[in-house]
Amino acid sequence: MDIAWLAPVLPAAAFFFNVLIARQLGRFKHGVAAAAAIGSIVGAFAVFLVVFLDAQAHLGGPAHAGGIKLAAPSLQEEAELPRRLLFDHIPWFSVGRWDFYTTLSVDWVSIMMLGVVGFLASLIQIYSIGYMRGDNRFWWFFTVMSLFCAAMLGLVLAYDFLLMYMCWELVGLCSFLLIGFWYQERDNAEAAKKAFITTRLGDVGFFIGLAILFLQTNTFRMDEIFEAIDAGRIDPTLVTVAGILVFMGAIGKSGQFPLHVWLPDAMAGPTPVSALVHSATMVAAGVYLIGRAYPLFVASPVTMAVIATIGTITAIFAATIALTQRDIKKVLAYSTVSQLGYMVMALGLGAYTAGLFHLFTHAFFKALLFLGAGSVIHSMEPVLHGTGKSPNDVFWMGGLRRRMPITFLTFVVGSLSLAGIFPLSGFWSKDEILVGALDAGAWVPFAVGLVTAFLTAFYMFRAIYLAFFGAERWRLAVAGSGPVTVAHAAGGGVIALEGPDRDTTARHGAATATVDTQDVPAHLEAGDHGGQGADHHAAPHESPWVMTVPLLIISVPAAIAGWLNIPGVFTAFGDAIYYGEVHHEGLNLAVAAAGLLAGVLGIAVATIMYWKPLLSPVAVGASFPRLYRLLYNKYYFDEMYQWVIDHVVLGISGLAAVFDRKVINEGVVDRPAMLTSRLGYWLRFLQTGRTYNYAFAFVVGILVAGVVLAGFRPDFLQASLW
């Protein structure tokens, strides 16, 4: 247990090593930096293992016989074990009369997160060796990754809000650096900026909330703050306000409505970054914060209601957007937003275990999906290079399942899990949330949860069918055949627009937008034998083992992580991580069936639309043109924010600029400067250059001083000088 602090310290050390030493090593720096980063994060994972095994004996935890434990204390002993071990009074810094100490907590929640972060970050970094190969800032990628992991691990262990806030901001900073990793392209830099500023909006709330709590309790320690809340030493209204403000931090970090806009744009970063950001680190921080500061939120029903409402809105809202996205990473991004909404909703409804359990399972399968998507993009990139087509666009993929079988398989596993198909992990955590919603008597969130489950299954399998099945549409792009830009294969029939995308239809007309797929082989032939565009002829192929092996490894927990909490069978997770009393949802067969049905239905609809052309997506899209466009444009949220920025923010800025120019520049800066210069011009004539004048002034000065010292002091001098 005592070595838990090493988990964040190891990657931090790797960061400093890389920054200070590795970068000096010339061409070796890439290898050295990657080795240090991966070594340190694997070390952190090893720390987790040690802590985890040790914790069996030292923490009150899994109380049931099914618990995974090696050194099992008896039930009697276990009841007396503490919920958490605190590492207290670690001196940190002093400001004025305040001495700040920091506190680390080792409990099942933090251990769980240590494991998730350590495991996923290790694999993702190994995967990055393949993905980032050849990048000329390879070493910097691993350096920032190390800092990222260190910050997240520190955040996980922190048990005082100050340390947590520091790590929180460090996580934000690192995600900024990583999202903008390829900042040479303006869009990426903009995305990084957007992520940073948007999350900052939430962080301001978080910060104010912390300030309120600190002013009320004079401490940042969580246990003391929660105690003060329990004891009613803080005004309940303030608790509500502080709770909502702190939750604002989680809204920003976890991409909840209405601050979700940065998350999809964060796809601008390298895909391993997306995988990490979307599974174990950045966005998990928000949900983790809610779990960590749960007593603060539970203390106020209003706060809980706000949390549940935001979560519910986010879940369905993001899922609907994901239905129409073309960029495979954007689909996954909105899926993440939606799933995070799920977790937040569960936590808001009091289903503590369910919310954190979903965070746990989701981390695995979402990381798997992102790495899978990365693998696809990695192989599409050289194929589409030079065609001006985005390698992320599922409309330009197709038929990849034969080309990259491992990626395909693992991607399907992740998707099935995300869709909540029995017996994969998503099923169990989603079921738990639904049962929790039902228990809370919250029918709307329950219904939303079911609909979201349906939508989730649909958009995931839409992506799978588009990317891995059907015709190999990337050949069209390579062969440069025709102006088909928004086309995709529906079954083997025609390439058609999915929805009423006005831009494309307007530009190319219906005729050109419909191309017979019979053409494809012809183009292919022409391409193969005609030798045109020789650069583009590489076909997508399976990624190197350094990428596929992590995929395979992650697919295991992605599939079975849910088995850690099977109601009535094996409930280690729920026994360890709970709030208040251990609370086991019984296996509600009706709910489970409903959830499963929603998932299967989603897959079925996707199948008949995108695989067997029983229902044309074109027709569906065309029947709801407005809705389609609304979803495709993400409810115009970016446009709304842009409007606000253009009209409100820039308007205020304009006023401020005028104020600055007129009042500050001219009134406060230029005017006194002019005055001084004018005064100096006249005063300089006092400098006669004649010593006897100076001597006379000297004597007069002495006289005045003497008079004053002799006691003759006018009133105004008395006030100011004596």
Added chain:
Amino acid sequence: MVPLEHILVFSAIMFAIGAYGVMARRNAVLVFMAVELMLNAVAINLVAFAARVDPQRFSGLVFTIFVITVAAAELGLGLAIVLRVYRMRTSVNVDEIDALRW
């Protein structure tokens, strides 16, 4: 025995005369003479305090020695500067030496 005040009055008058000389004289050498008078007034003060206030310890006397030393050094340097100025401008009238002005 002469009271302390009388000696101080003597020194004060000497100082005022010196100050007048510094302000009124044109010739730099004469200005230096007036400065010597002022320094001398200060020295008188020190000696008076040494003799009247603290006869047993003679810090005042030692200090006077230093004042005289510094005065000598100052005079030597000052007159060197005067000579230099004279060589450059063929005049040592302080109202004609006014290069350091606006």
Added chain:
Amino acid sequence: MELGAVAFYAVAGASLVAALGVVITRHVVYSALLLILSLSLTGLVYLLLLADFLALVQILIYGGTVSVLLLFALMLTRPEDGAVLNHRGWPLAAVGALLLLGALLFGVLTTDWTGATPGPAAPPSRVSVEELGEALYSTWAVPFEVASLVLLVALLGALQIARSTDAPAGGRGEGADR
């Protein structure tokens, strides 16, 4: 009135008259000679204040060295006869000096000196040159050394400044040196 007091007033008065002469005479050489007189008379005042050594130093340095220096300076700068020695604004200077004198006298006369003087219990005693020398070389050794350094620097500085402008630092300009 005892003899010492009479002597003091006489000598001090004479010294002041000489000092006044220094600043108002129209002849530069008189001015210098009167300065020597005034400073030497001040030396006598020191003697009356039982500071023998200082009296000696005063007469030696001012009467001997300084006067020679000043006369040399006057000689080298050759002020023409009948040149106007005062500024036009000299009455203003006089007023300033008088005001300064008033302020000084005000300070001297309004201050209560009784606490500062030891009174008849500790009669003024003659300070022997041996004692002063001992103190100068023990208690005041460091300032003494510093003073010697100051003199050295002043000497070198005066040399450098007074050298001929025409001669470069190496001193090759023969004939340019006066």
